[in-house]
Amino acid sequence: MSTLATDPTTADRPADSGADAPGRAPLVFGGVPEAEGFAAVPITARDRVHFRVDRDLPLAEFRADLPDGVTVSHDEGEGLYRVDGPCGQGQVLADWIRAWCAGRDIGTVGLRAEAAVRRRAPRDLPPAFLEDLCRHYQPLSLKRLQRNASTLRMHVPDPDDLYQQVAEWVLKAVGQYDETKGVPFGAFLATQLSKWVHDLGRSAHGRTAADTENRQQKALAAFQAEHQRRPSERELAEYMGQSVATLRRNSQTVATLNGLRNLQSLDGGPDGAAEVLVPDSDEAPDQIMDEADQTLLSHALTAACAPDPTAARGQRAAQPNVLGWATWYLTTWGGQTKTQVSADLGTSVRNMNVHADRVERALKDRLTELSE
Structure with a gap:
């Protein structure tokens, strides 16, 4: 069964984009025509501060202490906080957040202010309008994402999690859609979906590595379509306008990225029942013992980066620490x-x-456990 299963209650609907085709009545959600619903709650500008934290943020206390007219949202999947305030107050808000967190020994990561962000709060739309809109566009989005199925399975393998992720993307599109541009919402959503799928790789493994992999895969596909065969290393370098040395370096980055994706023990959590067999040091040659020590250390590193089964789902500790693993592994063994x-x-x-x-x-x- 495909991971991208559509809602059976809407499977027979035509896979339209939501745009008003000639001769077809406008889409109506909750008794309100789609265009009128968005126009009634226009997109507005505000200053926004993005940041992450190095440990749990007491969100209720933080929200209660925020200045009047300032709101905060939390993306649990990315561990990202977004604080919105009036235009012109972005840097002031950033300084306030930094001071508030420092007073509670909470470190901020990647804190930055962004001016004049144009957004709409989905909760401001009529509830019936928003509910019907999401019910209509979620199965259409799943159908549209069939072309990205392999990438989605890599990052969101569970069908229930995928359905939730697509629902979040529909709401994200509602918040970003600018009805004054003259583009129907369905068309806007369709163009954003592919971008957000690509962003999954960027978020998990870094912007440069994900973009490098994407460029190489596109070049390979284009060369094969043109010549009906895979290119040699030199041919691919020429096709991409790079030197062979640059291509090799980028290929190593892609190989590292794929290696990180294949660390099943990070995704599955530590297996307490698994045993690491160590040879008897009195009988084994020194070389084998050296390899055994390296195996134990590598096993300990991987287990240290696995999700904490006791952590709540939205906490950072509940996610595999892939970046931590890469930092330790590549600087310790990768040179x-x-x-x-x-x-x-x-x-x-x-x-x-x-x-x-x-x-x-x-x-x-x-390591303390291993030494005992």
Whole structure:
């Protein structure tokens, strides 16, 4: 069965984009025509501050202390907080958030202010209008995403999680859709879906690595369509306008990205029943013992980066610490510096340090267990 299963109650609907075709009545949701519903709650500008934290943020307390007219939303999947306030107040809000978190020993990661962000709050739309709109566009979105099925299965393998992710994307599109541009909402949603699928890879493994993989895959597909065969390394480099050395370096980045995706033990959590067999040190050669030690250390590192089964779903500890694993592995065994890893994965050294510190704390406990 395909992961992208559509809602059986709407499976027979035509896969339209929501645009008003000639001779067809406008879409009506909750008794309100689609265009009128969006026009009644126009998109507005506000300043927005984005940030993450290195430990749990007491959201209720934070929300209660925010200045009047300022709101906060939390993307549990990405661990990202967004604080919205009046235009011209972005930097003031950023300084206030930094001070509030520092007063509670909470470190902020990637805190930045963005001016004049144009957004609409979906909750401001009439409830019946929003409910019917989501019910209509969610199965259409799932059908539209069939072309991205392999990528989606890689990042969102569970069908229930996928259905929830698509629902979140529909709401995200509602918040970003600008009815004054003259583009129907269905067409806007269709163009955004592919972009957001690509962003899944960026969020998980870094912007540079994900973009490099995307460019290489597009070039391979284009060359094969044109020549009916796979290109040699030199041919692919020429086709992409790169040197062979650059192509090899980028290919290593893509290989690292694919290796991280295949770390099933990170996704599945630590297996407490699994045993690591160690040879008898009195009988085994030194070389085998060295390899056994490396295996134990690698096993401890992977287990230290696995999700914490006791953590709540929205907490960062409930997600595999892939960036922490990459930082430790590539700097310990890969012979790279943190600056090089930062450039390859498209993230900051500071962000890498936050994730690596989490690994260090867990790794100390694992190594203590192994030494006993």
